[in-house]
Amino acid sequence: MAVRDVLTIGDSRLRQVSAPVERFDDPALAALLDDLRDTMAATDGAGLAAPQIGVPLRVVIFGISRNPRYPEAPPIPETVLINPVLTPLGDDLDDDAWEGCLSVPGWRARVPRWRRLRYRGFDGQGQPLEREVEGFHARVVQHECDHLDGVLFPDRVPAGLPRG
Ligand code: NI
Numbered sequence: 443m444a445v446r447d448v449l450t451i452g453d454s455r456l457r458q459v460s461a462p463v464e465r466f467d468d469p470a471l472a473a474l475l476d477d478l479r480d481t482m483a484a485t486d487g488a489g490l491a492a493p494q495i496g497v498p499l500r501v502v503i504f505g506i507s508r509n510p511r512y513p514e515a516p517p518i519p520e521t522v523l524i525n526p527v528l529t530p531l532g533d534d535l536d537d538d539a540w541e542g543c544l545s546v547p548g549w550r551a552r553v554p555r556w557r558r559l560r561y562r563g564f565d566g567q568g569q570p571l572e573r574e575v576e577g578f579h580a581r582v583v584q585h586e587c588d589h590l591d592g593v594l595f596p597d598r599v600p601a602g603l604p605r606g
Contacts, residue, residue, distance in 0.1 A: 445484040446477050446495040448544045456545055457592040460498040462525045466568030471501075475522055475566050478503045486510055487544050488518070489582050491589030494545050500525045502586035518579045523571060526563035526587050530556040531574065539578070541585060541595045553598045555581045 449456050463471060474497055482490040482503060489504030505520035537554035558576040561583050565571045575583065585595060 444477055444480060446481045448481065448485065448490075448494050449496055451546050451594055451596075455496050455498070456493060456589070456594060458493060458498050459592055460493050460500050460590045462500050463564075466524075466564065466566075471499075472566070474499070474501060475503070485544050488515070489586040490544070491586045493589050493592075500590045502526065502583075502590065504582050504586055506582075515578050518582060521571075522566040523561065523583070523586075524564040524566070524568075526561055526583070526590070528556075528583065528587055529560045529562075531558040531560055532556075534558065536577070536581065539581060541581070543585070543595050545589075546594055546596060549596070551595065551599045553581075553585075553595050554600065555584045555598075559583070561587075 465471070474492060477495060478490050478492065478501070481495060488506050489502060492499045492501040501524050503522050504518060506515050506518045534557040535554045536557040537552060539552065540550045541553045542550040557580060558574070559580050560572065560574045562570070562572045
């Protein structure tokens with residue numbers, strides 16, 4: 443139960459591939475979820491992934507009620523998602539929305555993401571969770587789950603056209 447420091451780009455721990463959670467009754471998992479919630483609340487983030495606070499496990503949280511960082515965003519339920527598997531639904535890309543990241547301070551960019559997807563995983567009690575989502579919700583899930591594979595949003599920004 444603590445607000446933890448959020449690692450920033452350049453820290454090699456953000457580039458690790460995180461390991462699946464194997465025990466849902468581990469008190470360390472409950473403590474991690476508390477720390478993620480406290481840290482996300484303190485930073486007004488839309489989501490946070492465990493590697494961002496230096497814990498290399500496949501755990502993300504996200505959710506938006508009213509967020510001053512995202513004034514136009516529709517609400518997303520407060521969600522704990524563990525060992526996620528994402529499946530795009532269709533091949534439609536949304537490349538007209540801006541992203542930022544607490545681990546990449548001071549920078550925002552347009553990032554192409556799948557417009558619709560299904561995600562599966564487990565909640566904080568180890569119960570299966572499955573949703574089909576689109577738009578900003580789908581974007582947030584893709585962004586947070588990228589952190590579990592050591593990917594940061596600047597990696598997803600397409601290279602510009604060469605100048606003639
Ligand atoms: Ni991020």
